[in-house]
Amino acid sequence: MKKYLNEQKPKTAIVSAILILFISCFTIFTGHDIVYAGASSITTVSGSMTVDEIAGLEKYNSCDYGIVTPNLDQGNTNICWAYATASSSEISVLKDKLDNNTKDTLRFSPTQIAYRTYNRDKDPLNNTDGVYSNDKWNVTGSSYNTFLMLSQWCAPVAGNVSAKADAYENNLYRLLDAEQIDLYSAGSYRINEIKQAIAKYGAVTGSYYNARETYYYNTKGESRDGISHAMTIVGWDDTIPASNFQPKAASRNGGWIIKNSYDSLPYFYLSYDSPVGNVCGFKYANKHEFDFNYFYDNVSDAPMRSESNSKCVSNVFLAKKGDDKHNEYVKAVNVATYGYNLNCRVKVYTDLTDPGNPESGTLSAVGERTFEYGGYHTIMLDNLTKIDNGTYYSIVVSVDSNSGGSAYILYSLNSSGNTHYKSSYGWNDIGYAGRIKAYTVLKEKEETEQKTDISAARYDAIPPVSFTGRAICPQVNLTINSQILIQDIDYSISYKNNKNVGTAEIGINGIGNYAGSLTLEFLILPVDVPIRPDCRMEISVNATTLSDIGLPAGWQWEVPDLSVDNLTSATAIYVGENKDNYKNTTITISLRKEQPAGPNPDNQNPDNPNDNNNDNNDIISNKPDVIPAIIVSVVTGIILISTVLLLIIKKRKK
Numbered sequence: 001m002k003k004y005l006n007e008q009k010p011k012t013a014i015v016s017a018i019l020i021l022f023i024s025c026f027t028i029f030t031g032h033d034i035v036y037a038g039a040s041s042i043t044t045v046s047g048s049m050t051v052d053e054i055a056g057l058e059k060y061n062s063c064d065y066g067i068v069t070p071n072l073d074q075g076n077t078n079i080c081w082a083y084a085t086a087s088s089s090e091i092s093v094l095k096d097k098l099d100n101n102t103k104d105t106l107r108f109s110p111t112q113i114a115y116r117t118y119n120r121d122k123d124p125l126n127n128t129d130g131v132y133s134n135d136k137w138n139v140t141g142s143s144y145n146t147f148l149m150l151s152q153w154c155a156p157v158a159g160n161v162s163a164k165a166d167a168y169e170n171n172l173y174r175l176l177d178a179e180q181i182d183l184y185s186a187g188s189y190r191i192n193e194i195k196q197a198i199a200k201y202g203a204v205t206g207s208y209y210n211a212r213e214t215y216y217y218n219t220k221g222e223s224r225d226g227i228s229h230a231m232t233i234v235g236w237d238d239t240i241p242a243s244n245f246q247p248k249a250a251s252r253n254g255g256w257i258i259k260n261s262y263d264s265l266p267y268f269y270l271s272y273d274s275p276v277g278n279v280c281g282f283k284y285a286n287k288h289e290f291d292f293n294y295f296y297d298n299v300s301d302a303p304m305r306s307e308s309n310s311k312c313v314s315n316v317f318l319a320k321k322g323d324d325k326h327n328e329y330v331k332a333v334n335v336a337t338y339g340y341n342l343n344c345r346v347k348v349y350t351d352l353t354d355p356g357n358p359e360s361g362t363l364s365a366v367g368e369r370t371f372e373y374g375g376y377h378t379i380m381l382d383n384l385t386k387i388d389n390g391t392y393y394s395i396v397v398s399v400d401s402n403s404g405g406s407a408y409i410l411y412s413l414n415s416s417g418n419t420h421y422k423s424s425y426g427w428n429d430i431g432y433a434g435r436i437k438a439y440t441v442l443k444e445k446e447e448t449e450q451k452t453d454i455s456a457a458r459y460d461a462i463p464p465v466s467f468t469g470r471a472i473c474p475q476v477n478l479t480i481n482s483q484i485l486i487q488d489i490d491y492s493i494s495y496k497n498n499k500n501v502g503t504a505e506i507g508i509n510g511i512g513n514y515a516g517s518l519t520l521e522f523l524i525l526p527v528d529v530p531i532r533p534d535c536r537m538e539i540s541v542n543a544t545t546l547s548d549i550g551l552p553a554g555w556q557w558e559v560p561d562l563s564v565d566n567l568t569s570a571t572a573i574y575v576g577e578n579k580d581n582y583k584n585t586t587i588t589i590s591l592r593k594e595q596p597a598g599p600n601p602d603n604q605n606p607d608n609p610n611d612n613n614n615d616n617n618d619i620i621s622n623k624p625d626v627i628p629a630i631i632v633s634v635v636t637g638i639i640l641i642s643t644v645l646l647l648i649i650k651k652r653k654k
Helices: 002-006 014-023 051-055 080-095 111-116 143-151 193-202 447-449 614-654
Strands: 029-030 031-036 059-061 172-180 204-208 227-235 254-260 265-272 278-287 292-294 312-318 326-350 362-387 392-401 407-409 417-421 426-429 436-444 478-480 489-495 502-510 517-525 536-539 555-557 569-574 584-591
Touching: 002 265, 014 502, 029 614, 051 392, 059 193, 059 502, 080 111, 080 204, 080 227, 080 278, 111 143, 143 204, 143 278, 193 227, 193 278, 193 407, 312 436, 326 555, 362 489, 362 502, 392 407, 392 436
Parallel strands: 536 584
Antiparallel strands: 029 031, 059 227, 172 278, 172 362, 204 227, 204 278, 227 254, 254 265, 292 436, 312 392, 312 417, 326 362, 326 392, 326 407, 326 436, 417 426, 489 502, 502 517, 555 569, 569 584
């Protein structure tokens, strides 16, 4: 890197001074931190601005908020993907303030992540078919390979521990979400979606084609375009000139701020022109949020999916951890999905009478969540669901795409005998292990009875809001006995039907010292259509029907085939996108027939109809003769006057 930079040394002191001044206006790299002019003024990473607002900024850098841990050097290993997973996970934990750790004290082990991705001990509940081991860790991969292992709580492990350390004993955090932003599309990416993911998670992993080291890198035009090295994307800067990038200038300004896993180049800018793949974000909860993890998927393999049998899938489990002093409760469900704009619904049935029929018990809890991308996501239930030791319970999950695209629940190739899919003929053994997990907690029996029912909470009425085209998530203020309740500590919150006009719902579920649920409602009101036609229009002489008269996008004539002869008005209606969310979708437009062009009555020259003023034309045509005559007259007058004056002077001298 130093050699590369020294090759561009200026040859004069003046040039050097100019370059120093120029570079100072852009990026300064010092040690393990990247600093740039014009740093964002956001007060917190997510508190004072929405994800969309942060994504709309020209510049953003998570380093500015003290949540980016120092770089680690991967050396000669092949596990850049594990370093990227560890780094982005650290940033997510610090962003969410899960404990008292700081960027200088929190450290996840990349080697432990890599090893446990390919080597897993038998799970504590003995629901899988034993140890899975390849006795390897220094192999190529991607952050996506870590999703299954993280969902099984095999990592991440904090501290300087052995790669083979007991994951279940040393694990301090529980995976909530592992999301692949561009699922199965490694060669392309969408800039705004990645910005939103960074704003949401604090950082994301990514992969690019690594052919050289330079502070401003554009991989476009290298020996090949592709991906070969994983890294962590911690921010962006849209203002970097395209000419700054090497080895060739980019086609557009701006690039990603990259945290690397090499000491030789700890941070650099990657041009937006460079293909990026394996973009993943992670979200965690503290260890004390969940105690046990029920699952059957023990193998990290290519998931199987089928339109016919992966829309509604269930895992049936045997409850194992309750005893005389403790009750066991299902608190949340983790499910692996494929697709975009997904809506996932969960039902928990307890006390099954037939383990082969997941719906043969009592429906005890439900949960629902939408998410934009596939991956592993956790859905909180509307209430803690007690499962008695030695009884069977089921987790039934159904999924579909809000945009009408593909939507699947993923399977593992190993067989469980307890995974079923629902068809028109009922429930069927699928033959594979569904990637569905039950997160449970233990509660002392007397502790459970002391919980406060959150349905007793007081709250302010939520005023109506106007349709925006996006999901609307108003904040709520809850109090019980003058005690202000805190979101994610005292209760969880979910939204339903909160995008389109109508009545939206806010689901409040007690957590911590609170139990039960509460449903709030608010109205979403229609708004005027953004673009409306003019209320007065002129009918072209060539128009024969209303269809010949153009209208703005989304609008059409109520009767487009109506003749325009002697027509003075007509009705236009809005039929475009989101039409049900708009008001004033009908407008009456006044029409006036355009007058055809005719002869000009002011024309005085019948021989030349284009001549509208003969007098003026005569003047213009005579100008070449008039001007020389005037000049001659003036010169002659001057000569005469001069001659007379000379004669007078001579006469007086005599």
